[in-house]
Amino acid sequence: xxxxxxxxxxxxxxxxxxxVAVALVAAGAAVLLSLRSTLIDQAGNDAERAAQSVVAQxxxxxxxxxxxxxxxxxxxxxxxxxxxxxxxxxLERISGxxxxxxxxxxxxxxxxxxxxxxxxxxxxxxxDDHPAEDAGEIGEGTKFTDGSATxxxxxxxxxxxxxxxxxxxxxxxxxxxxxxxxxxxxxxxALTVMLIGFPLLLxxxxxxxxxxxxxxxxxxxxxxxxxxxxxxxQDLARRVPEPDTHDEVARLARTTNETLAALETSxxxxxxxxxxxxxxxxxxxxxxxxxxxxGAAHPELLDVxxxxxxxxxxxxxxxxxxxxxxxxxxxxxxxxxxxxxxVARREARGRKNVTVRAEVVDVAGxxxxxxxxxxxxxxxxxxxxxxxxxxxxxxxxxxxxAAVADDGDGVAEADRERIFERFVRLxxxxxxxxxxxxxxxxxxxxxxxxxxxTLTVGRAPAGGALFELRLPQxxx
Numbered sequence: 001x002x003x004x005x006x007x008x009x010x011x012x013x014x015x016x017x018x019x020v021a022v023a024l025v026a027a028g029a030a031v032l033l034s035l036r037s038t039l040i041d042q043a044g045n046d047a048e049r050a051a052q053s054v055v056a057q058x059x060x061x062x063x064x065x066x067x068x069x070x071x072x073x074x075x076x077x078x079x080x081x082x083x084x085x086x087x088x089x090x091l092e093r094i095s096g097x098x099x100x101x102x103x104x105x106x107x108x109x110x111x112x113x114x115x116x117x118x119x120x121x122x123x124x125x126x127x128d129d130h131p132a133e134d135a136g137e138i139g140e141g142t143k144f145t146d147g148s149a150t151x152x153x154x155x156x157x158x159x160x161x162x163x164x165x166x167x168x169x170x171x172x173x174x175x176x177x178x179x180x181x182x183x184x185x186x187x188x189x190a191l192t193v194m195l196i197g198f199p200l201l202l203x204x205x206x207x208x209x210x211x212x213x214x215x216x217x218x219x220x221x222x223x224x225x226x227x228x229x230x231x232x233x234q235d236l237a238r239r240v241p242e243p244d245t246h247d248e249v250a251r252l253a254r255t256t257n258e259t260l261a262a263l264e265t266s267x268x269x270x271x272x273x274x275x276x277x278x279x280x281x282x283x284x285x286x287x288x289x290x291x292x293x294x295g296a297a298h299p300e301l302l303d304v305x306x307x308x309x310x311x312x313x314x315x316x317x318x319x320x321x322x323x324x325x326x327x328x329x330x331x332x333x334x335x336x337x338x339x340x341x342x343v344a345r346r347e348a349r350g351r352k353n354v355t356v357r358a359e360v361v362d363v364a365g366x367x368x369x370x371x372x373x374x375x376x377x378x379x380x381x382x383x384x385x386x387x388x389x390x391x392x393x394x395x396x397x398x399x400x401x402a403a404v405a406d407d408g409d410g411v412a413e414a415d416r417e418r419i420f421e422r423f424v425r426l427x428x429x430x431x432x433x434x435x436x437x438x439x440x441x442x443x444x445x446x447x448x449x450x451x452x453x454t455l456t457v458g459r460a461p462a463g464g465a466l467f468e469l470r471l472p473q474x475x476x
Contacts, residue, residue, distance in 0.1 A: 009213040016209040017202055024201065028194045032187055039183030040159055044144050047161035047178035050075065051142070054174045055165030064104065064167070074149035074158060076175040077104075077167075085172065088151070096147015096160050097175040149177055156181055219243040223253055236264035269422075276423035276438075277321055284314040320439040323372065324422070327446045333365045340400050340471070341393040343367065347374045348391055354378065358393035361400040363471045365451045370471070373447050373455070376440035377404040377467050384408035385464060395473070399453075402469040405460035416457045420445045444469070 050070060054077065057067050064086035069075045074094050077086035084101040091102045143162040148155060158177030165172055219241065226240040239260060242253040288310040295302030341358030348354045363370070374391075381389040385406035392403045411419060418424055423438040441455075444467075448455040453471040460466035 009210060009217055012213045013206050013209045017206045020205045021198075021202055024194075024198050028198065032190055032194075035190060036183055036187050039186055040180065043159040043178035043180050043183060044161055045178070047073075047144075047159050047176045048142050048163065050178070051161045051163035051174040051176035054176065055163050055172075058165055058167040058172060058174075061168070072151065073179065074151060074160075074175075074177040076101075078173050078175070080171050085167075090152040091149065092153070093150035093155070094147065095149070096145045096158070097162070098173065146180075147177070157184065216249070219245075219249045219253065223249075223256060227256070230260070236260060236267055273324075273422055281314070281317060284310045284317070288314065317439075320443060323369075323443055324439065324446070327443070327450065333369065333447075333450050335364045336367065337362050337364045338367045338370075340370070340402055343371050344374055344391050344393050344402055347371060347378055351378060351382065351389075353385065353387060354382070354389045354391065356391045356393075358391065359395065361393055361395055361473070363400045363451075363473055365471070366447075369447045370451070373444040373469060374402060374404075376444045377402075377469070380440055381406040381408075381465070381467070388462070390460075396470070398473055399470045400473050402471075403466060404469075405462065405466045406464035407460070407462035408464040410459055410463060411457050411465045419457065420455070 050073060054067055054069060054075060058064075058077070064077065067077070067086055069086075069088045071089050073088065074091055075086075075088040076084055076091075076094065076097055076099070078098050079085050082098045084099055084104050086104050087102055094100055094102060141164075145160045145162070146157070147160055148157045150156075157180040159180055160175050160177045163174050163176075165174060223240045226238065230236065230238050230240075239257045240253050242257065243250050288307055291303050291307045291310070295307075340361045340363050342360075344358045345356050348356045378389065378391070381404050385408045388407050390403075390405045392401075392405075394401050394403075420441050422442040424442075445455045448469055448471070451471050453469065455467065455469050458466045458468065
């Protein structure tokens, strides 16, 4: 059961069915209540008209035993003492009125006409010919009650209307009933229709929701299966299917493919990095081992300066690799402020043929990392310069700019982005001992980006390469 309702399709179907069920029950209840209220009001109106007709006859002077009453509806006439003085013919039982009596009690004078005469045809004609005058004898404010009655052996529920009036000078109350059979029949019919129709409608809603949800989620299942296959095979070159739609599922597929592409690129870069790092580390380690083994066998042949040089090179390479690892892990740059001009002057100190023109420009970040950037740029410039390297630090709007230029051969435009890749060295013919491992510029750009800045290369005025580091002066 938990697995069944653990799927989105099942929950969507159940939710839709519940919402429709609640709506149908609420609507059905409202319809039944409205229908019942309307039919009860109609029965009450019928009862009120019947009672007012009897009151009008009494006001016109008609005797109790001569009243014109509907034989199919219960009617009672009671006096001020709630004594039954007149009732409809064949009335056998009644409830819901002032008295449950069904047989009128004899009245003093025999007719109950009061001072209006003996109740002959003249009185009847007078009641029929002067209804406006009789209206003054009908009491205001009809009261309604519910009850039941048995007429000629048939029992039914009724809506009773109580209308006050006068028979001569004697106050009376007329109770007339309107049948509730129509109300009960209509409500029962409507309830039966709802009990049959609502489950069918719920079934249709659930089936349609199930099918529509299944169709809508089919691409999601395809994405899930393909992702499971990619995880099992570890083949990041595979992509999930993208549906030909413009909905959320299509956007999910596109985003998933973009994530897979970025992951593939990252994994490939990591593999290349590991392979290149292993290759770069192998050379100085092998050279150092060879020199030590020769020195151990023939001490007089030990090249101590060469061993030291290989050790320093190995140390620098290890430091570069560790810094790259920290940058890839998202090491925080910090927010400590320092003078970029002072950093440039410090890194240029002791270097030959390096000229520094630096203003006082404050920036925020990691001083040690920015020092590494400036140092790497100077190392690169000195390796390729013919005679001079120039360092300039200035401001350009909201940016702090550090430019390092040399008078060497420069960088071809086609290679100006490639040189920032890891382990890339444009001059493959030169000895590894003459240059670095191809990590300096990659580290420099990574540091610049993590500080919210940029590192680009162009052509220097002297014809060589011009590296320009831009850092924001105010980091938020």
